[in-house]
Amino acid sequence: NAGVTQTPKFQVLKTGQSMTLQCAQDMNHEYMSWYRQDPGMGLRLIHYSVGAGITDQGEVPNGYNVSRSTTEDFPLRLLSAAPSQTSVYFCASSSLAGTQYFGPGTRLLVL
């Protein structure tokens, strides 16, 4: 049982490049979400999903896209990277209203 996995662990991008952060869970959880963690600001919710085919925006969705074609996977796409998107990104999953389980994070640096 791997829990929540994220790839890559670390990525460097140039401004304007696009990329996809991968997230997968093997606990059959309905709810999956993406957060970014910045110094002094805590974790902020980017996008979330309550099941396959259903996604919604969190607190800071601009510049990011998500899709949920399967229960297991919830990729986060950066369409045109900006230095302001330099952050640590965490994926989490849970049953609805249950304990959230977090992945190990992806450190993203945008130059």
Next chain:
Amino acid sequence: KQEVTQIPAALSVPEGENLVLNCSFTDSAIYNLQWFRQDPGKGLTSLLLIQSSQREQTSGRLNASLDKSSGRSTLYIAASQPGDSATYLCAVGEAGNQFYFGTGTSLTVIP
């Protein structure tokens, strides 16, 4: 918008001491509150989840309480150990699957 505050931002205690970490939130219309620990460079590990209908939860040396009407939660750690050194985060869950995190309390337990 929900605001979550954790005080103090940092705490240093000698080993063996009992301690209390505080979390306050501005909107009492929550459906759960979760406490996490985060070790440097790592993801978040869930400690305790309190549903809105509950007043407290216990796990080992940890006890978390919730007072929705006053917008407060406390995490009590008994007989602290050096291995408890980490950042402790609280997160408030609202209807609509929005979650809001505090910025954390950095705890150091001195041997």
